[in-house]
Amino acid sequence: MRIKGLxxxxxxxxxRAPGQLSSADDVDSFIDALLxxxxxxxxAVVYSLDRPTLPSGYRDHELAVGVDRIARTGALTLADDENLVSKGTVDRGIGEYMLLGHVREFMPGSEIPIENVRQAVKEFLENGGRLPTCIEWQEEEF
Structure with a gap:
């Protein structure tokens, strides 16, 4: 199966023109750009090109990726049939990240090491947009 990318x-x-990721190296460059x-x-918001669109033309999912350059942590949410957020080992309270100048909050207990963020986005790319299993997930409360 040929992967279309993210x-x-x-x-x-x-x-106007979303960025494209088609390899693990692209994912590393993307995470580095955020950091x-x-x-x-x-x-950032990330969409798999390997998943179908809804009849409306919209994507059936959205992966949000936030990174903290000082703490060297990040958080992920995946919204599709359910809303899941990464399950972290450190609880620094609500994680606030900025998506194009707008605050994007991640619930407490969702931050994970930056290397785990990289690995999860790479898996999302490689598995065609399915839930990455390399990290733990929990239901998003908000």
Missing amino acids: EVQFQPEHT NGRHDRNC
């Missing part, structure tokens, strides 16, 4: 949105130009970019762009 679409990402975290830069203003992505609202090293502007503080108001440390969160």
Whole structure:
């Protein structure tokens, strides 16, 4: 099976033309861009091109990825048939990340080491947009 890849949105130009990820190296570059970019762009939405769209043309899912360059942690949510969030080992309270200048909150207890974020996004790419199993997940409360 040939993987079509991922679409990402975290830069203003992505609202017109989303970024594309098609390899593990692309995922690393994407996470590095979030870590090293502007503080108001440390969160992204990711869509698998391998999953079908709804009859409306919208995607049937959304993976949100937030990273904290100082703590070297991040958090993930996957919204599809259910809303799941990464299950972290550290609880620093509500994780606030910025998606194109807008606050995106992740529930307490959802932050994981940055390397686990990388691994989960790579798995999301490689498995065609299915839930990554390399990390633990929990139901999102909000």
